[in-house]
Amino acid sequence: MVSEWVTKNRFDPEYLPVIEKKLFFEGEEKKRSITNYVVLLTLATIIATYGVISGSTATVIGAMIIAPLMTPIMAVTLAMILGRGLA
Template sequence: MVRPFAEILHGGPVDVGEVQRVREILIFERQQFAPKLIKFACLLVLAACIATFGLLGDSVAVIIGAMIVAPLMLPIMGLAFSIGIGDRQSMINTLLVSLTGIAMAVTVGFVLTLPIAGVIHPEAIQQIMVRTSPHLLDLMAALATGLAGAFAIARKDVSDTLPGVAIAISLVLPWRMWGFCWR
């Protein structure tokens, strides 16, 4: 008997219990909304602080650390999952959480840099400049990284690779920049 491709990727049958397990990880639903949102907001604010200071300090290592802490991948993957299962309410919830998270991160960065706005010149900071000009290869790397994250969440035995997924996407731009330096 030939196993369906989804079963091979998942490592076993994809039943209602497995869909519910992934749903509980990715979707911000009423039962767990407040605790999940508090955890999300705290980690996001801390990650935005780390990222801001990493960018200002022109430090790739600190920026990578911020990306490992940042929880934005969760609602974005939740949005993809919601679209996949056709759940309109979950699509709206995860989209709103994603957009709110992005707005929070931008606000934290803005507030942290406001006092030093006249002293810092962003165009002189290499890590800022390299992250403001993505290319098609960056999009392709981001898509592959998203698939790796989805694969890791879908399989119980691969979830320990999620930090590696965050590191992979954070290194896309610096490695591209490094390659240009050698040309």
């Protein structure tokens, strides 16, 4: 079952520029993307703090959903795979 899924879902190199554009913020979009990231992370921090203080697990989970942490994690993973950032 797993080998069947892997053979059907192979990576297509022609999509690499599209993936890089979505994960690596460069050029004109860098400032806007970083601003959005900081705003969302700040809101998530405030909501999570309120959830911890009030003892509400659901509020903390909601803050984790708002937090924009998945994009940087995926960007670091892709950079490691591609060897970016190495001298």
